[in-house]
Amino acid sequence: AAAARYGAWRATDRGRPLDPDGVDRARARALVEAALSRGSGPVRLDQEQTADLLACYGLHLWPALPADDVDSACAAAERLGWPVALKAAADHLRHRIDLGGVRLDIAGPEELTEDLTQMREHLADLGAGDARFEVQRMAPGGVACVIRTSEDPRFGPVVAFGLAGDAVDLLGDVSYGVAPLTDVDVSEMVRAVRAGPRLFGYRGLPALDVGALEEVLARAATLAEDLPEVYALELHPVVVAEHGAAVLGGRIELAGAGRADGARRALPE
Template identity: 40%
Template structure:
């Protein structure tokens, strides 16, 4: 084991602030949302918060009518995905709120009514370009009453609820945590070229995880953040969908107690 310049061993030094993080604007957004009740943030506000931490998410257009959806699809380029734009609607694919693989204007028009109906009246739909990359992951932040904020990574897409292939890390994350998270997954070979597929950009994945860790550390009001799926390929990683829930902060667990509890209760997990 090689010691770090400050004398501490790798894995014992908290990771410093990532580049291009705007903590002040993120905190202002959180306080504004909590002043009106908190809960699930609207999609556009979620994207703003992620942007403050440099977390990449696929651009989306908003459409209130079939004609606007067709126009957005033409601007973005087909194939596209339509999604219900409803801040309280989680797991949209389970409620008819997602239509994939729409290859032309006629398909967009046909899909629009059902997707719009799955959301809240008047909220319209989101239109995104559909990309196929080798691996779909889920990443995010969860809040545990015993351990506090944790960063999560696992196999994503529609299989995430069926898979127990996940890793959790306390914040603050150390300089080695992000790499250990993805390497500890049973599905890690999918990221390194399994079966001759292109290897994913794991440096970009680690950067994403460290940014999530910093967000969780700075904003304990984030009770839940779900990026699913996160597309991982040789040219980087990008979130396709994001859902974020805010709650007022209670008493956070003492960091030293969290570390001891983690060693005793989470130590055997990836």
């Protein structure tokens, strides 16, 4: 049976290796080397550096502006455009609507002032009274996903995909691939998660722009393949709507390259 399954896999069209357009590998390499030269050991990029490196691979990270008080929050919202989302900037609160760390679809200054005041009081009760905040323009409604890559010394860049929230955090509903990937690999990863039907018109909901989501996943996988110094990458959330996919949050950690290329998977010739 195993031989039959392997034969079927070998006979299946595995697609074409990923080759997204608009990639600036030379600039990406320069950014990575510059960041690593400024410190020893793992380096976590700030948001500007993260956005710059992602942009080299055609990934647009939506800006989030810091907001220390009502005036700066309203100024950020005016600059980005209403409606906006207000988020606690701490890592353990950034995506936690259940903990009161996020307020969405804020339409104007009065609502933003009220929400910021309430969030400060609520987070103080949770022991996070010194929480910092960020303002970000609201993305079109859709399904939030998470894309991660990690550098394994034996396998190279491991790429993970799932629908954000309980599906990933509690149920481990995640699909994996080892770069280099193909377009077929990317398509299968999106469809392999059990919560995947939510992307395709589940129970009368509109079908979402899965093609745009696959483009984000493909570009993230290509970045991880090209840059072994990217020790960890996380795009969270990636909100896929009826038209387009928005990368609302990103995190990149760099470390010295230690990849052993010989054992990594490659398509048979």
